[in-house]
Amino acid sequence: MSDTLTLNRSETIPVVADCDVVVVGGGPAGQTAAVSAARNGANVVLCERYHHLGGMASGGQVLVLDDMVNPRYGSDLGPEIVTTGIVSEVVERMDRLDGAVFPPPEDCIKSWEMWKKWSRWGAIDFHQTGMPQPIIHAVAFDPDAWKRVALDLVREAGVNLRLHSWFSEALVEDGKITGVILQTKMGRQAVRAKMVIDATGDLDVAASAGAEFLTGQFIVTTVFRLADVDTDKATAFEYEHPEKYKKLDREARRVIGGAWGMWWLKTPLPGIVWCNCPHMPGYDGMSPEHMVAAEYEGRDRMQKLLHFARANIPGFENAKMLGAAEQMGIRQTRLLQGEYVVTKKDVTSRRWFEDSVCRGRDYYTPYRALLPKGIDNLIVAGRHYSVESDAQKTSREIPPCMSQGEAAGIAVVQALQAGVALRDVDVSGIQKQMRAQGADPGDQPASNALVQTTEEIEA
Numbered sequence: 165m166s167d168t169l170t171l172n173r174s175e176t177i178p179v180v181a182d183c184d185v186v187v188v189g190g191g192p193a194g195q196t197a198a199v200s201a202a203r204n205g206a207n208v209v210l211c212e213r214y215h216h217l218g219g220m221a222s223g224g225q226v227l228v229l230d231d232m233v234n235p236r237y238g239s240d241l242g243p244e245i246v247t248t249g250i251v252s253e254v255v256e257r258m259d260r261l262d263g264a265v266f267p268p269p270e271d272c273i274k275s276w277e278m279w280k281k282w283s284r285w286g287a288i289d290f291h292q293t294g295m296p297q298p299i300i301h302a303v304a305f306d307p308d309a310w311k312r313v314a315l316d317l318v319r320e321a322g323v324n325l326r327l328h329s330w331f332s333e334a335l336v337e338d339g340k341i342t343g344v345i346l347q348t349k350m351g352r353q354a355v356r357a358k359m360v361i362d363a364t365g366d367l368d369v370a371a372s373a374g375a376e377f378l379t380g381q382f383i384v385t386t387v388f389r390l391a392d393v394d395t396d397k398a399t400a401f402e403y404e405h406p407e408k409y410k411k412l413d414r415e416a417r418r419v420i421g422g423a424w425g426m427w428w429l430k431t432p433l434p435g436i437v438w439c440n441c442p443h444m445p446g447y448d449g450m451s452p453e454h455m456v457a458a459e460y461e462g463r464d465r466m467q468k469l470l471h472f473a474r475a476n477i478p479g480f481e482n483a484k485m486l487g488a489a490e491q492m493g494i495r496q497t498r499l500l501q502g503e504y505v506v507t508k509k510d511v512t513s514r515r516w517f518e519d520s521v522c523r524g525r526d527y528y529t530p531y532r533a534l535l536p537k538g539i540d541n542l543i544v545a546g547r548h549y550s551v552e553s554d555a556q557k558t559s560r561e562i563p564p565c566m567s568q569g570e571a572a573g574i575a576v577v578q579a580l581q582a583g584v585a586l587r588d589v590d591v592s593g594i595q596k597q598m599r600a601q602g603a604d605p606g607d608q609p610a611s612n613a614l615v616q617t618t619e620e621i622e623a
């Protein structure tokens with residue numbers, strides 16, 4: 165675009181809050197960061213552009229919590245659940261609302277019987293290609309249960325929640341952010357803060373404050389749900405007529421235009437299935453023009469799949485479109501290039517870091533990967549953390565993003581208490597507090613971790 169407009173005007177903006185910590189973005193990472201910081205004694209403001217909390221998990225209808233377990237295959241120790249703390253609390257609360265389904269520990273084995281029982285809940289280790297894939301602790305949940313639980317948690321923690329508030333600008337003075345400006349229906353509003361947590365997923369705050377980042381990209385998806393599906397009939401057909409099923413399933417995935425191994429999964433609501441598809445490459449998740457094009461394309465494709473499934477797949481004869489998620493499924497946009505950039509090798513080799521503050525599956529996240537260079541009081545949490553594009557694709561699931569948020573919430577409070585910049589916080593204090601909150605910071609390497617120095621790895 166060549167045409168530009170320069171505005172030259174003075175502006176007076178109301179300050180609607182003055183706080184210790186402002187968290188921008190109320191997705192899985194942000195809501196967890198806000199609760200963690202508030203429980204540690206901070207006065208916290210949480211700003212979110214939409215009318216609900218949960219980001220991709222609720223508005224984006226990404227309805228399975230993954231990457232919660234280090235499977236430790238080949239060891240007698242068995243699997244370990246690595247994303248605990250506030251993640252476990254959210255799961256327990258959704259379970260109490262009948263909004264979560266997950267396998268009991270005794271079902272988490274490799275057998276055809278358990279595969280048939282749990283695979284359509286998404287509770288399989290999809291990193292394993294051999295069949296049957298092992299059953300693993302993963303959680304299918306209802307988006308409305310998530311929204312309910314998230315609101316309860318922030319209210320109980322005393323967080324000042326500001327929904328319908330779209331971050332637009334960071335106020336920066338001498339390497340510090342002094343506050344953020346939010347766009348609302350009532351005009352622009354300012355929040356002053358001593359510490360800032362960027363949990364926008366797109367690195368909006370850090371980018372506005374001048375932090376270094378790279379612009380990544382991955383497939384985008386208009387996730388949707390279908391109603392009135394006879395899931396018992398569909399799975400019976402799958403197991404009794406595997407060859408016919410495989411042929412139809414291949415065709416369904418061609419019609420939708422790209423999907424993971426299973427294009428439909430069960431949800432806690434009977435007869436309602438979750439479709440984590442289509443895969444649409446080439447779209448920039450921050451461009452309004454691209455997102456409009458993706459909306460058209462995604463809705464055309466899901467309609468075609470519905471027609472195909474109704475006409476051909478047993479169990480889907482009466483299926484109806486329940487609707488696409490409120491938010492477009494964006495997996496990757498800007499990625500911080502901060503104090504440490506996590507590499508693909510770090511993730512795939514299960515590299516352990518001494519300053520690990522949280523875990524996901526069998527990988528570890530160092531504290532430095534949450535810190536931008538050159539800004540003293542800003543920390544990030546979530547899918548835009550400091551990571552290479554390829555490494556982010558396999559380390560961005562909901563539970564590890566929440567664990568990052570939990571650690572970031574602790575870090576900002578400890579920085580305030582010590583009166584130091586975030587990069588000078590004693591990491592062992594964050595690790596200790598994570599443990600006190602029931603979370604696993606990854607300070608102790610698991611038996612299958614790679615414990616090596618950077619020099620040893622590069623040699």
Ligand SMILES: Cc1cc2nc3c(=O)[nH]c(=O)nc-3n(C[C@H](O)[C@H](O)[C@H](O)COP(=O)(O)OP(=O)(O)OC[C@H]3O[C@@H](n4cnc5c(N)ncnc54)[C@H](O)[C@@H]3O)c2cc1C
Pocket residue numbers: 188189190191192193194211212213214217218219220221224226227228229230231329330331332363364365366368384385387440492493494495545546547548560561562563565
């Ligand atoms: C289609 C799809 C399928 C996926 N499948 C899985 C899966 O099966 N299991 C799994 O665990 N993970 C899955 N993921 C990954 C996971 O959903 C995300 O990586 C995770 O939700 C990231 O959490 P987050 O809090 O960092 O970001 P987000 O969930 O993106 O949340 C960011 C929040 O910030 C808010 N925000 C953004 N910009 C602003 C602004 N300027 N002002 C105010 N608020 C703002 C947003 O509205 C949102 O609430 C999937 C992702 C997608 C897109």
